[in-house]
Amino acid sequence: MEYLIIGNSVAGTSCSEKIRSIDKDGHITMLSEESFAAYGRPLISYYLSGKVDANLMQYRTEEFYKKNKINVVLNCKALNIDVKNKKVKCSNNKIYSYDKLLIATGSVPFVPPVKGIENQKNTFTFLKLEDAKKIEKAVTKKSNVVIVGAGLIGLKAAEALADKVAKISVIDLADRLMASVLDKQTALIIQKYIEKNKVKFYLSNTVSEVNKDSVVLKNGETLPCDILIMAVGVKPNTEIALTAGVKINRGITVNEYMETSVKNIFSAGDCVESLDLLSNQNKVLALWPNAYMQGETAGSNMAGVKNEFKGSFAMNAIGFFGIQLISAGIVDPKDGKYKIYIEENEKDITYKKLVVDDNKLLGFALLNLPDRAGIYTSLINDDVKLDSLNYDITKKDIGLNVFPQDIRHNKMFRSNKQ
Numbered sequence: 001m002e003y004l005i006i007g008n009s010v011a012g013t014s015c016s017e018k019i020r021s022i023d024k025d026g027h028i029t030m031l032s033e034e035s036f037a038a039y040g041r042p043l044i045s046y047y048l049s050g051k052v053d054a055n056l057m058q059y060r061t062e063e064f065y066k067k068n069k070i071n072v073v074l075n076c077k078a079l080n081i082d083v084k085n086k087k088v089k090c091s092n093n094k095i096y097s098y099d100k101l102l103i104a105t106g107s108v109p110f111v112p113p114v115k116g117i118e119n120q121k122n123t124f125t126f127l128k129l130e131d132a133k134k135i136e137k138a139v140t141k142k143s144n145v146v147i148v149g150a151g152l153i154g155l156k157a158a159e160a161l162a163d164k165v166a167k168i169s170v171i172d173l174a175d176r177l178m179a180s181v182l183d184k185q186t187a188l189i190i191q192k193y194i195e196k197n198k199v200k201f202y203l204s205n206t207v208s209e210v211n212k213d214s215v216v217l218k219n220g221e222t223l224p225c226d227i228l229i230m231a232v233g234v235k236p237n238t239e240i241a242l243t244a245g246v247k248i249n250r251g252i253t254v255n256e257y258m259e260t261s262v263k264n265i266f267s268a269g270d271c272v273e274s275l276d277l278l279s280n281q282n283k284v285l286a287l288w289p290n291a292y293m294q295g296e297t298a299g300s301n302m303a304g305v306k307n308e309f310k311g312s313f314a315m316n317a318i319g320f321f322g323i324q325l326i327s328a329g330i331v332d333p334k335d336g337k338y339k340i341y342i343e344e345n346e347k348d349i350t351y352k353k354l355v356v357d358d359n360k361l362l363g364f365a366l367l368n369l370p371d372r373a374g375i376y377t378s379l380i381n382d383d384v385k386l387d388s389l390n391y392d393i394t395k396k397d398i399g400l401n402v403f404p405q406d407i408r409h410n411k412m413f414r415s416n417k418q
């Protein structure tokens with residue numbers, strides 16, 4: 001059996017591992033357009049700040065690929081999928097055959113058109129190790145950095161550069177940081193904290209023009225700029241999938257087995273859309289654990305053992321500027337029907353928000369309170385009715401003991417088996 005995987009990151013790797021655990025003899029080939037084997041992508045900001053060496057970012061060792069007989073071909077971009085003949089043409093002029101193919105091409109940065117952007121030769125995105133290396137070369141202690149986008153990636157770039165440059169300005173169209181994840185109150189607490197670190201925010205604003213050494217904002221203000229980082233957002237990388245004619249909506253469409261609309265072609269990770277368990281709609285949930293689980297499910301099915309991906313929900317565990325934020329599910333409901341519980345301590349910079357509806361926990365945000373995140377996540381994941389608990393979830397010391405005895409036993413048994 002020939003297994004071919006396009007994309008050597010978390011989804012591709014978990015797929016290869018799963019295949020090998022089932023099929024000891026099949027050939028596994030992974031193609032990557034990058035020059036580095038799979039690495040912890042979220043670590044690129046730590047590389048840029050100088051906290052982590054590139055060698056320590058490797059997601060799997062060379063030994064792993066050898067032991068599992070996985071052939072990784074680097075600097076090799078897949079250009080075209082010939083569905084009829086089951087062949088993939090690549091930038092290294094080689095053609096790879098497949099019986100089962102996985103498309104795990106992740107995300108690409110979304111860069112909106114901005115007037116004059118070509119005037120700034122130091123314009124970067126921040127998604128790959130190569131981007132971090134380029135930024136590393138370009139910055140100096142005197143740099144005035146402008147980051148467009150106050151989402152996760154923009155803030156991670158700001159954190160990485162805070163001690164390395166003169167000034168960082170972060171611009172966002174939204175009225176708050178991480179608008180897709182945070183409610184206004186949490187965002188404001190984090191903003192105030194980050195502003196102590198040489199970073200200034202320009203919210204409800206945007207860059208209307210880029211000059212050689214400055215940017216002009218929508219409100220007319222001009223900011224000095226010799227490094228411009230575009231971190232507006234990411235979108236599913238569907239370029240190669242298009243050549244196979246697979247069905248694509250916002251991301252590649254897959255069923256519960258991670259199969260695309262074309263026979264023998266599977267897909268997993270940031271490039272697909274999958275079921276969001278809370279809204280019951282298909283969404284692109286571009287998150288590391290999601291990509292891992294989808295890759296694993298795809299691998300199992302590619303190797304002939306039926307396995308379903310049941311869906312997931314948004315969950316973020318982020319650390320920046322020394323603060324920890326964990327959020328999951330619905331955090332900023334627009335509908336007034338939800339019950340909201342908030343606990344805040346400004347002095348300790350802690351904040352807890354729980355969102356409840358129909359006797360269920362639907363979302364939470366925990367700032368600098370990581371201890372019980374697993375329990376809250378379980379309550380959402382297991383669809384637990386809150387009136388079945390032995391405890392009021394809004395109380396402080398929530399633990400496994402909140403679950404009724406049967407659920408508790410089930411959980412302990414499950415975790416012992418893993």
Ligand SMILES: Cc1cc2nc3c(=O)[nH]c(=O)nc-3n(C[C@H](O)[C@H](O)[C@H](O)COP(=O)(O)OP(=O)(O)OC[C@H]3O[C@@H](n4cnc5c(N)ncnc54)[C@H](O)[C@@H]3O)c2cc1C
Binds near residue numbers: 034042045078156
């Ligand atoms: C700075 C940063 C911080 C992050 N922090 C977090 C976090 O805290 N928590 C979290 O859950 N997630 C985080 N993420 C998101 C997380 O990294 C992604 O969800 C995850 O990497 C997705 O994995 P993937 O395997 O689907 O795709 P990717 O990791 O995007 O990898 C896809 C690979 O496919 C390659 N490829 C694409 N097209 C081709 C082609 N045609 N031929 C060959 N190769 C191709 C790409 O070059 C890439 O190497 C962060 C991301 C970034 C950039």
